Amino acid sequence: MLTNNRKTEITFAVYMRQEGRITVPKELRDAYDLREGDLVECSIKKIK
Numbered sequence: 001m002l003t004n005n006r007k008t009e010i011t012f013a014v015y016m017r018q019e020g021r022i023t024v025p026k027e028l029r030d031a032y033d034l035r036e037g038d039l040v041e042c043s044i045k046k047i048k
Helices: 026-031
Strands: none
């Protein structure tokens, strides 16, 4: 689990879902206190 002191930036892999949606893992949503409607910054790099 991530601690609150390490909330700067993280890289993780996700699959593109229907209609271009992605899911941020629950552990990260909880650690960053992310809620529906929050604006987040994303970087995209195709790895497969």
